[in-house]
Amino acid sequence: MIIGIGVDTVDIGRFERQIERTPRLLERLFTESERSLRLHSLAARFAAKEALIKALGGDAGLSWQDLALVRGEDRVPAFLPTAALVRVLGERGASMPHVSMTHDGGMATAFVVLETGVVPAPGDSLEAESEQDGA
Template sequence: MIKGIGVDIVDLARFERQVERTPALIPRLFTESERTLPVRSLAARFAAKEALIKAMGDSAGVTWHELEVVSGVGGNPEFLLQGTALQALAARGITSVHLSMTHDAGVACAFVVAEGDS
């Protein structure tokens, strides 16, 4: 059963300007392994984290580093969730999360579907 959906779009040029103006955003928003990626990939991961928060309904009990986006089977993106983020999902009855991301034509976009048993 679908518990929530979320979508987010990030303007790549604007995201890059923000990162240049405030370099501290990178360690604040991304895990150590995510930080090695190009800016367009970081923008897509930021969109993914925002989309997950929307699918959950709010960000209570969630920190940015607990929402890591990794390459899963076949290179498809998926979340590696930890700590209080896992607890927050469980409290909302969410048992699985599906993620799709893209970056093209100056934007990054992510779509999340959160599912639960009932």
Template sequence: MIVGVGVDLVDVARFERSLERTPRLIERLFAPGERGLPVRSLAARFAAKEALIKAVGHSTEFRWHDMEVVSDAERNPGFALTGGVAAALAELGADRVHLSMTHDGGHAVAFVVAERDAG
């Protein structure tokens, strides 16, 4: 059963300008394992985090590092969730979070579905 859906779109050039104006944003928004990626990949990860917030329905007690975007052995994206984010998902009863990301034509998009077993 789906308990939350979120989508977000990021303009990569605008995101890059924000990072140039405020270099510490990278440390604030991204866990150490996410840093050092190309700007388009960082923009997609930022979109993923924003989409997750929308899927949950709030961001109370969320921290950016509590929703690290990781890849599995087949390079499929997902989240390593901790802290307030994990607690909010547990409160929703969500036991799975699906993530899809892409970047093309100067934009990055992410789509998140949170679901729980129907039983």
């Protein structure tokens, strides 16, 4: 059963200007491996993190670092099961979120769906690796 849905859109040009004005935002918003990605991919990840917060109904004390995104074996994006994220999902009876990201025409959009289910233990392998290019 679906228990939360979130969507967010980011204007990539505005996102870029904000990063240029406040370079430390990169460290605050993204993990070390995420920071190596291109701007449009970062904007899509920021939209995904915002969409997850909306699907949860608030940040629940999660930091941006708790919401790391990776690419799985089939290049399907996924949230990394960090200890804090697993805790919050468990409190809500949710499984790991489904996420879809895209960027085109200067905009990045992400959609997140939460459904009931079992949450993996923190650090469980998703067979995911950090993406080096693309959304």
